[in-house]
Amino acid sequence: MAELKEVDPELVLSLKEKLVAPETDITERYRVLFSLRNVKGDVAREALVESLNNPSALFRHDVCFCLGQRQEPEAIAILAAILKDSNEHPMVRHEAGEALGAIGTPECLPPLMQYADDPVLEVAETCQLALQKMQYLEEHPDANNEESPYYSVDPTPALPASTPVSELKDILLNEEQRMFDRYSALFALRNKGGKEAVNVLTEVFKARSALIKHEVAYVLGQMMDKHGTENLLKVLRDPKEHAMVRHEAAESLGAFANTATEEVLKEFTQDADPIVAHSCVVALDVLEHEKKGIPYFAGVTNEQVMVQ
Ligand SMILES: [Fe+2]
Numbered sequence: 001m002a003e004l005k006e007v008d009p010e011l012v013l014s015l016k017e018k019l020v021a022p023e024t025d026i027t028e029r030y031r032v033l034f035s036l037r038n039v040k041g042d043v044a045r046e047a048l049v050e051s052l053n054n055p056s057a058l059f060r061h062d063v064c065f066c067l068g069q070r071q072e073p074e075a076i077a078i079l080a081a082i083l084k085d086s087n088e089h090p091m092v093r094h095e096a097g098e099a100l101g102a103i104g105t106p107e108c109l110p111p112l113m114q115y116a117d118d119p120v121l122e123v124a125e126t127c128q129l130a131l132q133k134m135q136y137l138e139e140h141p142d143a144n145n146e147e148s149p150y151y152s153v154d155p156t157p158a159l160p161a162s163t164p165v166s167e168l169k170d171i172l173l174n175e176e177q178r179m180f181d182r183y184s185a186l187f188a189l190r191n192k193g194g195k196e197a198v199n200v201l202t203e204v205f206k207a208r209s210a211l212i213k214h215e216v217a218y219v220l221g222q223m224m225d226k227h228g229t230e231n232l233l234k235v236l237r238d239p240k241e242h243a244m245v246r247h248e249a250a251e252s253l254g255a256f257a258n259t260a261t262e263e264v265l266k267e268f269t270q271d272a273d274p275i276v277a278h279s280c281v282v283a284l285d286v287l288e289h290e291k292k293g294i295p296y297f298a299g300v301t302n303e304q305v306m307v308q
């Protein structure tokens with residue numbers, strides 16, 4: 001279970017109000033979301049669930065992400081309903097599936113099985129991946145205790161970081177391999193770190209699956225290695241790339257931007273796709289906080305961040 005913090009109930013209620021109020025602007029709404037993600041209790045979770053009425057698909061997908069990271073079975077029904085809703089944006093359905101995989105109790109199985117062959121590839125692949133992970137954990141009950149060095153609940157465990165890069169590369173880039181194995185190689189490369197690992201990871205951007213590309217864009221942000229910058233910029237600049245991948249690239253760039261990349265993020269706040277444009281707005285806000293030494297994602301429960 002993710003570590004959630006006790007916070008003054010009055011503060012939680014005021015955050016809830018801000019989270020659901022239509023007039024709250026996107027950067028503040030995101031700060032509140034990532035604050036509430038780490039807050040213990042029903043009120044925080046209910047606030048997240050209520051905020052799923054928001055018109056922004058980008059925001060709704062991040063709410064699903066947060067519900068998954070909280071790992072509370074109480075969120076299963078709403079996540080399953082989102083996964084089932086074929087009118088919902090594929091990126092939101094994907095994140096709902098991933099969240100069900102992160103919660104991973106037996107009740108998550110039926111919806112994941114039902115959509116493992118969904119006509120939307122990234123939704124189907126997400127469900128397959130979650131099912132493969134759950135099966136793996138059933139066969140290896142101790143694997144769940146292995147903490148990610150990045151404190152994230154990863155969609156799969158990592159292969160040992162001692163596995164040779166060439167072996168990890170073969171698994172990662174092989175489109176015939178199960179997504180579970182490709183992801184396990186992906187996280188091993190992330191945990192290994194360094195230029196060689198980054199170079200192998202960025203080769204994934206030539207792959208067909210938006211799912212694996214979005215995960216690479218995400219881990220490049222976790223790694224904060226400048227060797228990934230050029231590839232992330234290329235992804236963000238490509239209007240033909242899936243919004244889910246461009247979104248992760250923008251947010252990762254926000255995590256370790258320099259003056260040049262900051263300019264690109266500013267430019268793409270005007271992108272035609274609101275998912276990309278809003279991702280850049282949020283990324284710039286993350287960057288502002290990191291510059292001031294306020295860790296945006298690492299448990300933003302201090303008032304300094306919340307009330308800005
Ligand atoms: Fe995702």
Ligand SMILES: [Fe+2]
Pocket residue numbers: 061062065247248
């Ligand atoms: Fe995302």
